[in-house]
Amino acid sequence: MQCACPAAADLIYLMDMEKECRVRSVEETWAAAAQFASELAPGDVVCLEGDLGAGKTTFTQGVGKALGVKRAVTSPTFCLVVEHPSERCLLVHMDLYRLRTPEDVLAIGWEDYLARGAVLFVEWSDRAGDLIPPMARHVKFAFGDAEDERILTFS
Ligand SMILES: Nc1ncnc2c1ncn2[C@@H]1O[C@H](COP(=O)(O)OP(=O)(O)OP(=O)(O)O)[C@@H](O)[C@H]1O
Numbered sequence: 001m002q003c004a005c006p007a008a009a010d011l012i013y014l015m016d017m018e019k020e021c022r023v024r025s026v027e028e029t030w031a032a033a034a035q036f037a038s039e040l041a042p043g044d045v046v047c048l049e050g051d052l053g054a055g056k057t058t059f060t061q062g063v064g065k066a067l068g069v070k071r072a073v074t075s076p077t078f079c080l081v082v083e084h085p086s087e088r089c090l091l092v093h094m095d096l097y098r099l100r101t102p103e104d105v106l107a108i109g110w111e112d113y114l115a116r117g118a119v120l121f122v123e124w125s126d127r128a129g130d131l132i133p134p135m136a137r138h139v140k141f142a143f144g145d146a147e148d149e150r151i152l153t154f155s
């Protein structure tokens, strides 16, 4: 996967299927997200991994902008799941932080979203356990040295 974010010069390929991208602002995270969004297909599950405030929701905002969703993407921490229909697909943004077990995840409609071919962006996806399909994509967010710097790893 190529990264067209402004920090593309820093792109480091770790393996065939994994790459790292260093971004230095919210806008660069949105640019990386737009590139990522261009490769999405219905039914994709994207696990967003990283600490509180690492940038998972901000990245999903960038995906929403790129997909042309009408409503701004905000954190689903309290409502757990938010649907963002667009002309390209149904983007479903989940934040499982407050859930404990895969059964809790099923209760918010997990299987129904998969059956509908939604594109699922999932924060704190570890709560979903074995519900995460083997072909799921993973984006890891780590803090860089500078305040607004983040290191994104795609696999
Ligand atoms: N390069 C960057 N990429 C993303 N966010 C950044 C960046 N630089 C600064 N920020 C700030 O960091 C914060 C990231 O918050 P965000 O809600 O996206 O994190 P999160 O990983 O979803 O956290 P949580 O686990 O609490 O939901 C925002 O306040 C954002 O403005």
Ligand SMILES: [Mg+2]
Binding pocket: 056, 057, 058, 075, 076, 095, 123
């Ligand atoms: Mg979040």
